[in-house]
Amino acid sequence: DSGVTQTPKHLITATGQRVTLRCSPRSGDLSVYWYQQSLDQGLQFLIQYYNGEERAKGNILERFSAQQFPDLHSELNLSSLELGDSALYFCASSVVSGGRSETQYFGPGTRLLVL
Amino acid sequence: AQSVTQPDIHITVSEGASLELRCNYSYGATPYLFWYVQSPGQGLQLLLKYFSGDTLVQGIKGFEAEFKRSQSSFNLRKPSVHWSDAAEYFCAVGADQAGTALIFGKGTTLSVSS
Numbered sequence: 480d481s482g483v484t485q486t487p488k489h490l491i492t493a494t495g496q497r498v499t500l501r502c503s504p505r506s507g508d509l510s511v512y513w514y515q516q517s518l519d520q521g522l523q524f525l526i527q528y529y530n531g532e533e534r535a536k537g538n539i540l541e542r543f544s545a546q547q548f549p550d551l552h553s554e555l556n557l558s559s560l561e562l563g564d565s566a567l568y569f570c571a572s573s574v575v576s577g578g579r580s581e582t583q584y585f586g587p588g589t590r591l592l593v594l
Numbered sequence: 595a596q597s598v599t600q601p602d603i604h605i606t607v608s609e610g611a612s613l614e615l616r617c618n619y620s621y622g623a624t625p626y627l628f629w630y631v632q633s634p635g636q637g638l639q640l641l642l643k644y645f646s647g648d649t650l651v652q653g654i655k656g657f658e659a660e661f662k663r664s665q666s667s668f669n670l671r672k673p674s675v676h677w678s679d680a681a682e683y684f685c686a687v688g689a690d691q692a693g694t695a696l697i698f699g700k701g702t703t704l705s706v707s708s
Binding site: 481483512521522523524527535537569571582583584585586587588 | 628630636637638639640643684695696697699701
């Protein structure tokens with residue numbers, strides 16, 4: 480158990496819909512990262528938040544957005560869903576104390592199926 | 595740009611045999627390197643990491659990896675594979691700044707035969 484929790488575990492929805500994925504980081508970790516794992520693209524970085532502020536953006540679609548709340552949990556919002564958005568979405572967290580790359584600990588993931 | 599290549603998509607090893615999974619990275623400065631394992635239906639578990647110092651790093655579950663700067667490689671090894679090691683293995687590289695995103699390889703699926 481990494482200490483990172485994600486809900487829900489599974490999500491089935493229809494095209495055009497909007498969903499929210501939730502992540503609670505490890506106790507003490509200020510940084511949250513979102514990754515998407517799909518068969519064709521592999522594991523790709525989407526976005527990072529640090530202590531409530533957006534820190535870095537990767538290959539995140541404009542239909543997707545995220546935020547990190549004062550209690551440090553994060554939500555990833557996916558809207559106007561398409562079949563191709565079906566994937567496993569991971570959240571990871573790290574301390575980020577400055578000066579070196581910190582270890583990222585991953586949650587169990589949310590499996591999204593868009594029908 | 596940073597990139598990670600795992601040349602082997604799928605490897606089958608007999609139980610008790612040794613294992614080496616290959617990873618090559620592309621990064622201009624000193625890389626920070628990681629190996630993660632993903633069992634079916636599970637999340638990513640950190641096996642080991644290299645930040646600096648001794649180029650041979652030990653991880654959990656009897657795994658080790660060696661950083662070779664001259665070959666831009668960070669291969670994962672295990673002397674004797676167990677059936678429970680069957681999983682997908684990912685090599686990843688991070689930049690030398692705090693808290694940056696990881697770049698992952700495409701992964702290597704390990705099957706263990708009895």
